[in-house]
Amino acid sequence: MHQEPRDNQLNVEPLRAQEVREQWKLLSLASPALLVIVAIILIPVTWLFYLSFVGGDGQFSLEHYRKMIEYKSYSRTFITTFKVSILTTLICILIGYPLAYFLALLPQRLAGLFMLAVLLPFWTSLLVRTYAWLVLLQRKGILNDFAMQIGLWDSPVKLVHNMTGTLIGMAHIMLPFLVLPLYSAMKKIERDMMHAASNLGASPTYAFWKVYFPLSLSGLVAGSLIVFVLCLGFYVTPAVLGGGRVVMVSTQITAILENQFNWGAASALGVVLLLATLLILYLASRLFKLDAVLFGKD
């Protein structure tokens, strides 16, 4: 390396200053979005955080959090929330994996066509889909009629306003969130890998479990995580299809606000929900290098 003459470095300082100025000017383009997020999300959520530590007498207190540990109804709510979230995620994995695998095997054009089956419900209003299940599953609904006609059961079975209905509706709504990331992970798997495995004598099943499945795992984890986290805070479907019998954290929060107008207790529940979500995302990101999966960064 030869030394540059000092003269050529005369404008280094102004140029660097100009670059920094330009960077800041660029960054300032993000400020309107930042302003909205801070005003609408961060300030209100921080406010709730504060409210959760204010007792009935207006003083600082931990009573709302203490009640969560002492009262049976709260622990039941948490258990129900986790149960619904875990079961929904499992159902989605079980039926979503074969679907994503099928779509990934298809030639591009056909895959695009069949993909509409995943995208249509994804784009359809949540309320419409919840309503559809309410209609299908009710006592005199199509499903009960059909099952009795083909002799599956004799008298109408209660399929909705309970856990069964909630799980069916939730799985239907969450499935695209699992299939889409899983599909894009599967598309990135090189076909040569499977070719090589079978050339080396692996049976199709063995090659699938030893080569394909591990490579699709990043998409599966990302999809399951999105589904699980969305389930934790889900409101509409459990409220409608659960018919008041499936009390999740979000339904409990609204019930507290509607019946007791107790902002402290509702906020405390919300804070716990948020912390649980963040904890799960944090743990998962430590375990699975989620940056690469969720943000597409390498």
Add this chain to the structure above:
Amino acid sequence: MSWLNRPASDTQVTHGGRLWLYLVAAIVMILLVVPTLIVIPMSFSDSQYLEFPPSNWSLRWYHEYLESSKWMRATLTSIKVGILTMCIATPLGTMAAYALFVSGHRAARPVFLLLITPMIVPVILIAIGTFYAYGRVGLNNTIPGLVLAHTALATPLVMIVITSALRTYDLNQERVARSLGANPVYAFFVITLPQIKFSVMTAALLSFLTSFDEVIIAIFISGGVNATITKHMFSALRDFIDPTIAAISTILVLISTLLLLVTQYIGSREK
């Protein structure tokens, strides 16, 4: 059926050996689509009770919907809020995505994470948070309040769509324009924007739909004359099954199908 014996993949699995996969995939796809579509024929029944197939066809529930001032006002509110949200969230998200992607500043990553918090914070928390905060500043039951809250939800989605579009775009083109004397704003609008315009359109549709379909926040902060269609639908669903909902649902399914097809078309144009 010689097709069944033909290899389906590189690992010598025949289509016959994969029949179970095709069967499972078909069932799952039917389960995904049919429940949404089944509402359509039911909406044309003239009975008070939803039946399938309807014994008598009629447009009774569509009349009910179109002649109800409550539903019409709510529909108008939802459309208004959706369009306003789209008009604000699309430029806001595009600007932010562009700024954070192009500047290699250290602050870009933390700011990006901050801006996508609405996707991480449970919506119920955003709903009660804005309800409480709006109560203090008098924004509850107003259109601006609803538009602001929906903008906060839609902006991160716009950012993600635009960021992924920028990733496939060669920024050097803009640098060339700059070196030829274009100022940054001119270079963006003339060189960059035309090349990511399809993604911008997709992002705009997505932000409209995000607002139009949003339920939880609307339940809390919209009301009175400014209640949204989703708020009325939700209370109707929780209390009793009103067949008018079937008619409204059919209209909503048609709107989302249309928007989906538009984005698919846009996507194919982009390639």
